[in-house]
Amino acid sequence: MTDQSVARPGSQRSVELSKQGEHRFKATNARGGVVSIGHGEDPDFTPVELLLAALAGCGALDVDFITGKRAPFEEFAARSVGTVVRDDDGNHLVDVSVTFDVLFPATDGGDAARGVLESAIRMSQDRLCTVGRTITLGTPVTYRSGSLD
Incomplete structure (x- = not known):
């Protein structure tokens, strides 16, 4: 942050990543939303x-x-x-x-x-x-x- 930047309370965001298979992962947010992540040889993003x-x-x-x-x-x-x-x-x-x-x-x-x-x-x-x-x-x-x- 710069000297003038101010983080608002509750402004931090995070995503947890877990392995789902070979070169495939699942990202989960704090609200339970899920996105699949891959390397481009599958339908995942x-x-x-x-x-x-x-x-x-x-x-x-x-x-x-x-x-x-x-x-x-x-x-x-x-x-x-x-x-x-x-x-x-x-x-x-x-x-x-x-x-x-x-x-x-x-x-x-x-x-x-x-x-x-x-x-x-x-x-x-x-x-x-x-x-x-x-x-x-x-x-x-x-x-x-x-x-x-």
Whole structure:
């Protein structure tokens, strides 16, 4: 955290990972939600796909909360894309983007929602989406060994 950062009470998040088979894991959150993780030769999400899903999902929630005060989506789709590269910095994603395709009703509320859509997307990108902001700002990640013995 920076000198001006303030962690809100209850703001820490965690996920527990357990092995489910060869190169397959199960991530479980504190509320009991489960996501399967694999290496790409099975239907499970890969870690990179989960990151892309988190980006799209984080932005989708922001956009939904902001525009939904005016009108609900009639149709919604989001797509997140990134290219995996290996270079002097190791493996990482480049050219990461999230695109929202939304349709609002042909009502005054729908017009109002359309009117704030672009600003909602910008607010998500520039301030609100924790996942996107963390990637954009960068933060050190520490890997360490625990002990089950």
